[in-house]
Amino acid sequence: MNESRNVLEAPGATAGRAVGLVFRRQATAALRDPGPHFVLPALPALLMTVVFTALFDRIGDAPGYDAGGLDRSHAGGYDAFLIPGVVMLVALLGAGATSASLAADLRSGYFERLRLLGARPGTHLTGRLLFEAVRLLPGTAVVLGVGLVFGGDNRNGIVGLALVTMLVAMLGMAYSGVFYTVAIRTTDPQTPFQLQPLGLPLAFLSTALVPLGVMPGWAETIARWNPVSPVVDASRQALTGDPWAGELPGAVALLAGIIVATHALASLTLRRRLAGS
Amino acid sequence: MVTINYAVGAGPAPGSGQGSPAIEVAHLTKRFGPAVAVDDVSFTVEQGEIFGYLGRNGSGKTTTVRMLATLTRPTSGQARICGADITDARRVRRLIGVTMQEAALDEAMTAGEHLRFVAGLSGLGRAAARRRAEEVLEVVGLSRDAEVRIGAFSGGMKRRLDIASALISRPPVLFLDEPTTGLDPQSRRAVWEEIRTLQASGATVFLTTQYLEEADQLAGRLAIVDAGAIVAEGSPRKLKADHGRTTITVAHNGVAGQIESTLKGDLLADEHLATDGSGRTVITLSSGTGGERALELLARIQGAGISPTHLAVTETSLEDVFIRLTGTAIGVGASGSDGASGSDGASGSDGASGSDGAPDGTGGEDRR
Secondary structure (H helix, E strand, C coil), X not given: CHHHCCCCCCCCCCHHHHHHHHHHHHHHHHHHCHHHHHHCCHHHHHHHHHHHHHHCHXXXXXXXXXXXXXXXXXXXXXXXXXXXXXXXHHHXXXXXXXXXXXXXXXXXXHHHHHHCCCCCCHHHHHHHHHHHHHHHHHHHHHHHHHHHHCCCCCCCHHHHHHHHHHHHHHHHHHHHHHHHHHHHHHCCCCHHHXXXXXXXXXXXXXXXXXXXXXXXXXXXXXHHHCCHHHHHHHHHHHHHCCCCCCHXXXXXXXXXXXXXXXXXXXXXXXXXXXXXX | CCCCCCCCCCCCCCCCCCCCCCEEEEEEEEEECCEEEEEEEEEEECCCCEEEEECCCCCXXXXXXXXXXXXXXXXXXXXXXXXXXXXXXXXXXXXXXXECCCCCCCCCCEHHHHHHHHHHHCCCCHHHHHHHHHHHXXXXXCHHHCCXXXXXXXXXXXXXXXXXXHHCCCCCEEEEECCCCCCCHHHHHHHHHHHHHHHHCCCEEEEEECCHHHHHHHCCEEEEEECCEEEEEECHHHHHHHHCCCEEEEECCCCHHHHHHHHCCCCCCCCEEEECCCCCEEEXXXXXXXXXXXXXXXXXXXXXXXXXXXXXXXXXCHHHHHHHHHCCCCCCCCCCXXXXXXXXXXXXXXXXXXXXXXXXXXXXXCCC
């Protein structure tokens, strides 16, 4: 190797710089095309906020509504119960938008070209992952704002709102790994749209919209095991209960675990794909 | 140490790799299941050369580039880039710039954004990346289009931008996989100019092409590949001399016998004389570059007082060589490209871009 010591070699970006560059690329693209990135995630949650608060306001009178379980924290009426749950739909029904460009990059050969530049392939996932979190913030703010106008309850001020926002962002990150895994396998830029229906059972079969007590038995069982439920419960505590009660650290730990797990899966899938050639 | 500049007007740079060849390939083979895509190829490319890799679609050109660029693992064989073994992907990737058959770009980005992104990923800081992006845009003549979205670029502009991306890290070795396939004649010539400029600034260029004219014009040496294997290698002139035959066609007023008797004692063992369907005398020489020898024989004919009504000396074209070596012409569009290329180049490129398929940009001749 001595003989080629003097060859000019492009060093390749550090992981941190590469992640920043990927993030910036995603942000530029999103600002240019704000619809799917910023607006779409908020729409279902907004719609449900308006419709559900009007339609189901009296669900609180239903038998079993106050039954114990995960929803014991809610103190007010259904509106106060709904808002910290429905805001999670920003992450569940608007997830994975950055998987579209990942699939497109893999399909067009752009990814392969970028790979030759020396930065580690994983940085393309991490940069997108971070942008997924940031992307959900405007929608979360809008849903919380509208929700509070429509009867939501916030007893913990800015701290409560910040904690709920953090939970939405983390849920979006955790869920995006599923999108990346599918996008890498299919290289189909339509991945975010095709996987979107998956968010519906995750949302409806959790404690996000109705308490466990009014669910039929089978739904209650699923909701108890649905990882979205503990996140919603922590969110509810953050707005209407004691934000530092047991739910929050549990939910954060759970989400952190899922983020690591789904992204390990996505990274592995990417590595397999790249090694397959 | 190395000052490969890739900027407009840059002077020649000293070679890199300090003496090791730019590309050394030994018995490189790639099988996809039972199919042999690349069949035991060996060659060496010296620093500063433009080495052409000429073959039709499906002859293993792209697979060869992909192996040398560390994107596809060889089934067997070895290769080194500036002394670095291709199994050492991280090291090799720092030494090469690559463009693939289809310009792989994100059409939502502007040219400048794309190049700054690429420059950043290759390790440049923010300010340096910005400067470098401007430099390479100037090299490929796209400075004025820096803030235009790539989606609005023509095919030729995309290809030039793709080449610009390959130059970002000033790599000593460039792999250009069919850089002009699908381009109109003007764009093709613009790309040729860029490739010559790159060579002048010290880069080694490995160029695959299915255009005979392109290989003839650009490559100092070339390999002709067929069904994954190299069937001949050398400079275009050497290949023509070795594998072609110059012909002299003499039209006359029925003096075939006189010409034959004049030349009889002069013809070498490998040269022969015949009469074609129109009664013209056709003299076939032993070499494909027999211009001087043709003059000698014509002087004899003139000396004998024979005055032809029409006379043509035809040196071998690379196309003749290709047909001779592989059995068939290279393709519909590329045939006759040694001659006037204005219009047939355009039809050729259309045909080629249509047929090389692979909408996912991985190259028609490869599976993914």
